[in-house]
Amino acid sequence: MARSARPVVHYMATRPDGTVPPTCNHLARYYSGLGETIPTVNLADHIGETVDHPSPGEKWYTDKPFSYFHMYTRPGEILERLEVEERWPVRLWEVEPLGETGNWGNDFAPYWLMSHQIRVVREVEAWRAFGHRGMQVLATLAQLPDLARQWTEEWTADPEGTRRTYTAWEKRVDHTRALTGWAFCRAQYSRREAGLQAANELAGNAAAQAATAAGADPHAVALIQLRARCLVAGQLMFDRIRTGEYEQSIRGLLLGAGLETPAPALA
Structure with a gap:
């Protein structure tokens, strides 16, 4: 039938x-x-x-x-x-x-x-x-001011270690085009492009305001903004970046994998 x-x-x-x-x-x-x-x-x-x-x-x-x-x-x-x-x-x-x-x-x-x-x-x-995962996006956006303050506190507690960690993560995000390529291309394909663009802007603004108010320097604010944008993109496209080990690693990058442990200092 x-x-x-x-x-x-x-x-x-x-x-x-x-x-x-x-x-x-x-x-x-x-x-x-x-x-x-x-x-x-x-x-x-x-x-x-x-x-x-x-x-x-x-x-x-x-x-x-x-x-x-x-x-x-x-x-x-x-x-x-x-x-x-x-x-x-x-x-x-x-x-x-x-x-x-x-x-x-x-x-x-x-x-x-x-x-x-x-x-x-x-x-x-x-x-x-x-789009399809709008509830998860709104929940993440609501959490971002608190998350950005937490990330700023971590940065303040260990400026050099946190800077190295974020820089290494940023390079992986840029090299893999996790946000500009994977997330946005999959958003176009699944008809969520406008939703992703709006969420991206809202996340960046919320994180910047909270981090700046918490005393983060401009470089830290920029990286915290990137983390926030990637986080909402990972939530929005969670069901579209999932096939195979490599795609799951891209999704992990968007969700902040690699930011939990400080990167070692270079010799």
Whole structure:
């Protein structure tokens, strides 16, 4: 008996207040500078309701600041077109496209869908915006301020030994391209690239703030930031970097393998 196809679910991200961000941030800034108000819709006010787009543009051109409803079938990519400062926190919504829908071609972001009318089904967990392992990513991000302070204390207790340890680990991360190659390529393949980019930035910022406040010097802050970015990448891509001994060693590097024991001093 043939397996039934999994139903396609469409998602939209909004600001924390429930309003939909502009379709094009460049146009939004331009028209805002001219004194115009950029239209939006608050999805929180329309759960279970059908919503018509307030300012539909030509199908499917980005000819206005807010031209269409932009949905995703892969939630791990839903943060890709948001302004950096709006990528988190967000609220996530399951919606149903109604009427005519469009895309920019199946070879270009096939997980996109655009329409001028939607039904707001329900609000869903925001962690889904990071993809399949979003819960683990959010848990790690929440722990990072404490972890960064702990790492700073370890650095302060043994500056030279810790510096050698981090430098040796950084060289292995760079040589294997554990973060820039393995994690990001696997994120692209599994449609979590935008989620990884957002998690990477959030992790770096959280670690830098905590380490700086704890008194770490700039070099230590930079390496603690790298450790934090690798850690969230390892958590997000834990299920995609796992085949064979070598891939598991890459995953181990991302999760901090080699940073537990101080490296020996060079002769």
